[in-house]
Amino acid sequence: MGREEKGPSGKIRGTGHRSGLLMRPRPMLSRVDRRFREPRAAGDVSSEVGMKELRMKNEALIVAGEQLRDKAENLIRSLRAAELERQRYVDFFERSLDAQLITDQQGTIQEGNPAASRLLAVDRRFLPGKPLVAFARNEDSRLLYQALDVLRRERTVDLELTFVSRKAKATRVALRGARMSEELLYVWFASPTEPAD
Numbered sequence: 001m002g003r004e005e006k007g008p009s010g011k012i013r014g015t016g017h018r019s020g021l022l023m024r025p026r027p028m029l030s031r032v033d034r035r036f037r038e039p040r041a042a043g044d045v046s047s048e049v050g051m052k053e054l055r056m057k058n059e060a061l062i063v064a065g066e067q068l069r070d071k072a073e074n075l076i077r078s079l080r081a082a083e084l085e086r087q088r089y090v091d092f093f094e095r096s097l098d099a100q101l102i103t104d105q106q107g108t109i110q111e112g113n114p115a116a117s118r119l120l121a122v123d124r125r126f127l128p129g130k131p132l133v134a135f136a137r138n139e140d141s142r143l144l145y146q147a148l149d150v151l152r153r154e155r156t157v158d159l160e161l162t163f164v165s166r167k168a169k170a171t172r173v174a175l176r177g178a179r180m181s182e183e184l185l186y187v188w189f190a191s192p193t194e195p196a197d
Contacts, residue, residue: 099173099190102180107132107148110185119190121167132188137162137170151179151186160193 093100099116103109112120112127120127120135133141140161150157157177164170173190180187 099188101127101132101188101190103132103186103188105148105152105184105186107144107186116190119171119173119192120163121165135163135165137164147175147177148186151177155179163190 093113096113097115099119100113101109101116102111109127109130109132112124114124117124117127122130133144136144143159143161147157147159155178159175159177160172161175162170162172172193174193176189177186178189179185
């Protein structure tokens with residue numbers, strides 16, 4: 001066995017060897033070893049909590065992104081369905097044998113289909129902007145104003161009146177007015193009943 005000597009502090013330290021090997025002081029732990037063996041500092045714990053929060057926020061963003069994508073796809077489907085419905089209406093409006101006119105609340109024509117153009121003997125391009133009452137016989141204009149007033153409160157109104165124009169003879173028509181949903185527009189369906197006297 002090796003010799004033991006007392007150091008200045010009175011502690012015993014080895015100076016010899018054991019089993020043929022020299023005893024050396026234990027090497028200092030490297031910084032990396034210390035980092036993994038020593039308890040974590042407060043800053044390390046807070047950074048771990050911060051990473052956990054970031055992961056949770058990232059997952060929430062992914063879910064929100066998926067929900068937005070689903071809503072966008074539903075909106076696209078709804079827009080396509082609305083466009084298809086609009087096209088059906090346009091086809092019906094254009095091909096209908098009944099005269100159809102769209103007016104505002106004051107009865108000013110916004111649009112008319114080909115049958116309305118034939119009934120009123122006015123080119124379609126010149127219908128918008130004309131008051132519907134201008135085509136009614138003088139004694140029937142009051143009925144048309146009353147019908148416009150009814151449509152401000154009710155969904156539909158029916159009446160019979162005579163349409164006249166400079167280029168065509170007077171025609172008695174059954175006229176149905178309907179308020180278009182959520183719009184301040186009325187659509188009028190006019191079916192000739194008989195030539196007027």
